[in-house]
Amino acid sequence: MKNNNKQDLLWIYRKMKTSRYFEERMEKAYMEGKQPVFNIGAGPVPGEMHLSNGQEPAAASMIVHLTNEDTVTATHRPHHQAIAKGVDLKKMTAEIFGKKTGLGKGKGGHMHLFDPNVKFSCGGIVGGGIPHAVGAALANKKKGTDRVAVAFIGEGAVNSGAFHESLNLAALWNLPFIVVVEDNAWGISVAKDKSTCVPTNDVRAAAYGIKGYEVRDNDPLEMYRVSKEAVERARKGEGPSIIEIETYRYLGHFQGDPELYRPKDEVSKLRANDPIERLKKYLLKETLASEDDIKALDQQILKEVDNAYEFAINSEYPEPEAALEDVFV
Amino acid sequence: MKNNNKQDLLWIYRKMKTSRYFEERMEKAYMEGKQPVFNIGAGPVPGEMHLSNGQEPAAASMIVHLTNEDTVTATHRPHHQAIAKGVDLKKMTAEIFGKKTGLGKGKGGHMHLFDPNVKFSCGGIVGGGIPHAVGAALANKKKGTDRVAVAFIGEGAVNSGAFHESLNLAALWNLPFIVVVEDNAWGISVAKDKSTCVPTNDVRAAAYGIKGYEVRDNDPLEMYRVSKEAVERARKGEGPSIIEIETYRYLGHFQGDPELYRPKDEVSKLRANDPIERLKKYLLKETLASEDDIKALDQQILKEVDNAYEFAINSEYPEPEAALEDVFV
Amino acid sequence: MEATKEKTRKLTGSKAMAQALEQEMNRDESIFVMGEDVGKYGGIFGSTTGLYDKFGEDRIMDTPISETGFIGAAIGAAAEGLRPVVELMFVDFHGVVMDQIYNHMAKIPYMSGGHVKLPITLLTAVGGGYSDAAQHSQTLYASFGHLPGMKVVAPTFPHDIKGMLISAIRDDNPVVFMFHKTLQGLGWMDQLDASLGPVPEEAYTVPLDKAKVVREGKDVTIVGAQMMTVEALDAAKKLAERGIDAEVIDLRSIKPIDKETILKSVEKTGRLVVVDEDYYSYGITAEVSAIVASEGFDYLKVPIVRLAIPDVPIPYSRIMEKFVIPDAKDIINAVEKMVTA
Amino acid sequence: MEATKEKTRKLTGSKAMAQALEQEMNRDESIFVMGEDVGKYGGIFGSTTGLYDKFGEDRIMDTPISETGFIGAAIGAAAEGLRPVVELMFVDFHGVVMDQIYNHMAKIPYMSGGHVKLPITLLTAVGGGYSDAAQHSQTLYASFGHLPGMKVVAPTFPHDIKGMLISAIRDDNPVVFMFHKTLQGLGWMDQLDASLGPVPEEAYTVPLDKAKVVREGKDVTIVGAQMMTVEALDAAKKLAERGIDAEVIDLRSIKPIDKETILKSVEKTGRLVVVDEDYYSYGITAEVSAIVASEGFDYLKVPIVRLAIPDVPIPYSRIMEKFVIPDAKDIINAVEKMVTA
Ligand SMILES: Cc1ncc(C[n+]2csc(CCOP(=O)(O)OP(=O)(O)O)c2C)c(N)n1
Ligand SMILES: Cc1ncc(C[n+]2csc(CCOP(=O)(O)OP(=O)(O)O)c2C)c(N)n1
Ligand SMILES: [Mg+2]
Numbered sequence A, B: 001m002k003n004n005n006k007q008d009l010l011w012i013y014r015k016m017k018t019s020r021y022f023e024e025r026m027e028k029a030y031m032e033g034k035q036p037v038f039n040i041g042a043g044p045v046p047g048e049m050h051l052s053n054g055q056e057p058a059a060a061s062m063i064v065h066l067t068n069e070d071t072v073t074a075t076h077r078p079h080h081q082a083i084a085k086g087v088d089l090k091k092m093t094a095e096i097f098g099k100k101t102g103l104g105k106g107k108g109g110h111m112h113l114f115d116p117n118v119k120f121s122c123g124g125i126v127g128g129g130i131p132h133a134v135g136a137a138l139a140n141k142k143k144g145t146d147r148v149a150v151a152f153i154g155e156g157a158v159n160s161g162a163f164h165e166s167l168n169l170a171a172l173w174n175l176p177f178i179v180v181v182e183d184n185a186w187g188i189s190v191a192k193d194k195s196t197c198v199p200t201n202d203v204r205a206a207a208y209g210i211k212g213y214e215v216r217d218n219d220p221l222e223m224y225r226v227s228k229e230a231v232e233r234a235r236k237g238e239g240p241s242i243i244e245i246e247t248y249r250y251l252g253h254f255q256g257d258p259e260l261y262r263p264k265d266e267v268s269k270l271r272a273n274d275p276i277e278r279l280k281k282y283l284l285k286e287t288l289a290s291e292d293d294i295k296a297l298d299q300q301i302l303k304e305v306d307n308a309y310e311f312a313i314n315s316e317y318p319e320p321e322a323a324l325e326d327v328f329v
Numbered sequence C, D: 001m002e003a004t005k006e007k008t009r010k011l012t013g014s015k016a017m018a019q020a021l022e023q024e025m026n027r028d029e030s031i032f033v034m035g036e037d038v039g040k041y042g043g044i045f046g047s048t049t050g051l052y053d054k055f056g057e058d059r060i061m062d063t064p065i066s067e068t069g070f071i072g073a074a075i076g077a078a079a080e081g082l083r084p085v086v087e088l089m090f091v092d093f094h095g096v097v098m099d100q101i102y103n104h105m106a107k108i109p110y111m112s113g114g115h116v117k118l119p120i121t122l123l124t125a126v127g128g129g130y131s132d133a134a135q136h137s138q139t140l141y142a143s144f145g146h147l148p149g150m151k152v153v154a155p156t157f158p159h160d161i162k163g164m165l166i167s168a169i170r171d172d173n174p175v176v177f178m179f180h181k182t183l184q185g186l187g188w189m190d191q192l193d194a195s196l197g198p199v200p201e202e203a204y205t206v207p208l209d210k211a212k213v214v215r216e217g218k219d220v221t222i223v224g225a226q227m228m229t230v231e232a233l234d235a236a237k238k239l240a241e242r243g244i245d246a247e248v249i250d251l252r253s254i255k256p257i258d259k260e261t262i263l264k265s266v267e268k269t270g271r272l273v274v275v276d277e278d279y280y281s282y283g284i285t286a287e288v289s290a291i292v293a294s295e296g297f298d299y300l301k302v303p304i305v306r307l308a309i310p311d312v313p314i315p316y317s318r319i320m321e322k323f324v325i326p327d328a329k330d331i332i333n334a335v336e337k338m339v340t341a
C-alpha cells in the first residue's frame, strides 16, 4: 500500500493515463478489419468490446490502496481496474488479441481476464463477480490475514440478486469486502432512473448495516479519500462498505453501439470535465509534479502500452486443437 | 374489504382459528401410516409437511384487508394464508391428500396450491413467489384497477436474490405491492442472526425508498393496523411496503424435524403467548363477542374443517395415467 | 394457416420478429414486452426494432438487470390474464433466472391441474461464431429441451421466425423462442443469405412442433437447427457436386422433436448425421440419435454420426472457436466417410 | 487405490459421506463446508452428520438462503487456495444459482487458460419417490451433464459414495456430487438394502469416470444410475428366474460417461435398455443410446429401449408419481419384449 500522498496521486495519474492510452489504442485496433462495414466478428480483435474511457478514477483511486495480495473482481468493462491492479499488460493485450501468449492462452478474451499473480478476475455476467470477491474476503479472514477483496460493478448490477445475496453475506460474516459501484448513468441503453428505485446506491448500505459512501462528479481525489477509509476499515475488521462513484462513460456501451438512446451533447459535457486532466491540473497546482515530470511520465506510459501492443501483435495464435485443453487442470 | 372493526376482528379470529384447527387435524392425518416408524413417504399425506401453527396473525390480519381480486403469493408453509384468502378448503384438503378432486387434481400437493378464483398461489422454492406478486401488481396497475398483490415470505427468504430484484422492480414501477415477512426466527435450523445481517427487515425498505413496518410479538391487532395502512397506501398508488412481523413457529420446520438445534423451552414460552387466545381475550374484554359467540363460531369452524377432511378422504385418487395430462393446456 | 403468396417481401430475421410482435400487439392489447434494452434500443439483436415508438413505454418496457425479477413478474402477470413477451438478452444468462423458468413458468400449469394458464413467450438470443467467448456464445438448446413444461423452438429462416413467433404468442402455454444472432440479418454481423427471406405481410402461423425437410435427398439425412441447418444446406450443395444426394431437415422445434419427419427421412436414406451448435453430451445429437436408435433402428444402414461442440466451453480466439463449432466442411467429411463405408 | 478388506464395516450412504468429509477435513485444513443447515442439523439428508461438533462453525458453516451468494463465494475462496465443499440442498434449487455453477465455476479454469484452479465439490441431493412433488423430486442428471467444465458423479452404493466423495474433494477441478436421498439410508425414509453396505474404515478413492458392472449377464445390458441401478438389479434377479441373464451397469459417472464399459457390455449382449430417473428427452437414455448407436452400432441386435420419466413435471400424488418413475416392473416388461422379439 502506498502511504505517501504525493506518490499515491502520481500513481493514480499514471494508472488512469495508462488505461486511457491503452483504450485509445484499443479503440483503433478494434476497428481494424471492421471498415468500411462494421462487423463485430471481423478484424484482429473480434467480439464485444467495452471500453472504460472516462471511468478511470473509480479504479485507480481505489486500487492505489491495495496490494498484490488483495483481490479485485471486475466486470465486462475491466481494463481500467486490470491496469490499476497491475495485471500483466502484455499478456492482457495478447489475450484480447486472442493470442496464445495471452493471460488465458486466447480462451478468455477481453471480458474474461484472469491474473492470479495479482488476484484479478473479471467476467461477462452482470453481478456474477460479486460473490467471488465475497469468497476471497472469506478466505482472507479464514487465513487470518488483513487482506481485502473489492468487487467493482456498474450501477446496473446493483439490481441483480447476486448483489443482495453477496452484501448480506459479507455483512453477516463481517468480511473485509468492499463493493465499488461505478455509476456511469447507463446500463447499456437503460438510464439509472429506469433501473434503480433510489437515486444513489450508497443508501442501500442501510439494508446491510454497513457503511455507504457517495463520490460525486467522478472526482479522483474524493474517491481516493473515501476508498482509503473503506479499505482501512475493512483491514481492521470493521466490515464491508458500498462506495458509489458518479462516473462517466465517454463511449457507447460497446464499440459499435449506435447510442440513439443518449442525449446528443451528453458526452461532450462529460469530456470537458475529464478526470485525468483535472488530476493533472491539481498535481501542477499543488506542485506535486512539474510539466516536465508529467511529460516524462506520459512518455513512459506510452512506451509501456506500445510494448504491450507490440508483444500482442507479434505473438502467435493458438493451435486450433488447443481449444480442447484446459477444461480440467 | 371489511371496514367495520368488530367484523374485521371477528373475521381474523375466525380465519386464525380455522387455520389452527385445520393444521391440528393435518398434524394427525400426516402421522397416519408413519407410526411406529416415521417414513416421510408413507401414509395418506406423504411428502414434506410445513405447518404454520403460531403464525396465523401474519396471514389473517393482513388478508382481512384484501378482496378476492387482490393477489396473494405464499410459500412452502401456505395453509394459514390460503385459508385466510378463502381458498376452497375442500379442494385444498383434497389436494394435500393427493386426490383428483384437489385444486391441482393431486399434481401439486401441499406446497403447490393454486386457486385462481381467489388469486392464491404458493410454491416450494424460497423466494420464488415474490416476483409473481410483482407481476400481479404490474397487471393490476396496467388494467387501471386499485387491486393489490401481497407476497408472504419467511425471514429466511429476505436474503434471496429474488427478494431484492422484486422489491426494486416494485418500487421502481411504483406498484401496489406489499411483502409480508413472517419472521418466525428460524429458516429450518438457521437462526435469524445467522442468516440476516440486520436485526429487522423493515430497515431494508430504505434500500428501495419505500415504507417499512415492524410488528412485534406476533400481535394480531398491530398487524391489522399496520396492514391496513400498507394496503390503503398501495391502493392509492402510494407504492410498496415491507411489513415484518415477529411471529412464532410452534412446530418443527417440517413434521418429523428432530429440532435438535432449538432451545428446549422456546416453544412452551411461545405457546403461552398464543395469538389466538390473546385475540379471543381482547374480543371478550372489549365485548366485541361473548363466550357464547365464540363457542358458536368455534363450532362452525370445526364443522367446516371436518367437512373439508371428509370430502378429501372420501374423494378418489387420480388415475395413474392422469400424470400425463395438464402439462400443456 | 401457412402463408399465402401475395404481399410477400424479403425481410431479415430481426424484422420478421419485430413484424410478428407488432401485428400481434395490434391485435391483442393484453400483449406487452419486457426486457433489457427492448425500448429505445429496440433489442440488442433487433427483436423489438421500432416498437417502442409505436407502442410506448407501457407496452415495451425496459427493465433493470433483474432477470429473476422481471421474468418472474411475467409469470404473475400472465396468471392475471396478460400475455407477456419477455426477452432474456442472451441465452447464456439463463443461469440467473432458470428457477423462474423451469420450476415456475414451466410447472405451474401442471401443478395447478391445468387451472392456471401461463401464455408467456420467452425470447432469447443464441449462438456463437463472432468471438463473443464462453459466456456469450452458447445455444443451450438441450438445457431447455430437457425440462418439461415448455415448448422450445429455434427457427432458422425469416418466414418461420415470423410464423413461429406468432404461434408462440398465441399459444396459451409457455414457449421458449430461441433466435440465432447470426440469422437476425443485423447490419453489424456476418451477412448471410439465409438471414434474408420471403415473409408474407399478413399475420400467419407456423406450427411449433414440426420439423421441415429443407432439401430433399436420398443418400443421407442431415438434421440440424438454425446455423447448423445453414451449414448442412451448404454441405449438401457441395456434396451434390460429388454425387451425394443429402436430405436436410431443419429441426425448428427443439421440444417436442418432430420424430415422424426424421424417421421418415431415415427410412428413405438409411444414414443419419446430426449436427448441433450446442454441446455434444446430452444434446440434440444425443436425442435425435436415440430416437432413431430406438424407433427407427431397422432403417439404419450405418452407424449414426454426431457432430457438435466438443464438451468444452466456447473459446474466444477465432481459430479455436471455428475449430469447436461444426461447419459444412465437417459435415462433408462425415458424410463422405459414411457413404463410402 | 481401491479399498482393502480389513476394517470394513457396513455404513449407510449418509454415514459414508460424513466419514469421507471427516477424514478429508482432518487431512487437509483448507477444506471447509458451506450450506444451508449443514451445521447443527447435520445436513437435511445427513451429509454432514456429526461434523459441526467435530470441526466447529468456522469449518462447517451454515449459510443464509443465498445460493448464488455462497456457492459464488466458494468460487472466490477456491481461487484463493481453499477447498470448499458446498451443498445445494436439493438439486431442484439449481435454477437460482446455475449461473455461478455453469458460467463461472465450470468455465473459469478454461477461460483462464488453466491458470485458475477451482477445487470445489458441490454436493446436492437428488431423487423422488416419496411424494415431494414437482419442485423437490428431480434428479436433473442431464442438466449438469450437458454443460462442460464439471465432472458430474452420482454414486449408488455406500462404498462408492465414500470413495467418490474423497476423489471429488481431492480433485483440483469442480465436481458435482449428486447423492440420492433414498440411498442415504436415513431413518425417516424408505428402508432399502442398497443404502447400507460395506465401507472400509480408512480413506480410499474410487475413480470419478468409471462405470461399474454390478451384475454380469449375457442376454441384455441394462444401464442405470442410483435408484435405477437398484431397480435394474431387482429386475435382473426376477429376470433370472425367467431364464433371462441381464448385465447391469451402474453408471456412477454422469459426465464423462464411461463408454468403454457400456460398449464392451453391449458387444457381449447385443441388447441395451437404458433407464433413468431423470426426464426422457435429452437425458441419460438419449446420451447412452447415442453413444451405442454411433460407436457400437454393429453390436446391436435389436432397437435400444429407453425408460425414463416422461416429459412431465413430477406429480405429487403417490399413484401418479409411481407411474412416471421407472421401476423394476417396467424394466422387466421391456426386457421380456426385447428378448422375445
Ligand atoms: C445477467 C446478465 N444480464 C444481462 C447482461 C447484458 N449486459 C451486459 S452489460 C449490461 C449493462 C450493465 O450495466 P452496468 O452494470 O451499469 O455496467 P456498465 O456497462 O455501465 O459498465 C447488460 C445488461 C449480462 N451480461 N448479464
Ligand atoms: C431456493 C431454495 N433454497 C433452499 C430451500 C430449502 N428450504 C425450504 S424452506 C427453507 C427455510 C425457509 O425459511 P424462511 O424463509 O424463514 O421460512 P419458514 O420456513 O421459516 O417459514 C429452506 C432453506 C428452498 N426450498 N428453496
Ligand atoms: Mg452503468
Ligand SMILES: [Mg+2]
Pocket: B154, B155, B156, B182, B183, B184, B185, B186, B187, B188
Ligand atoms: Mg423463518
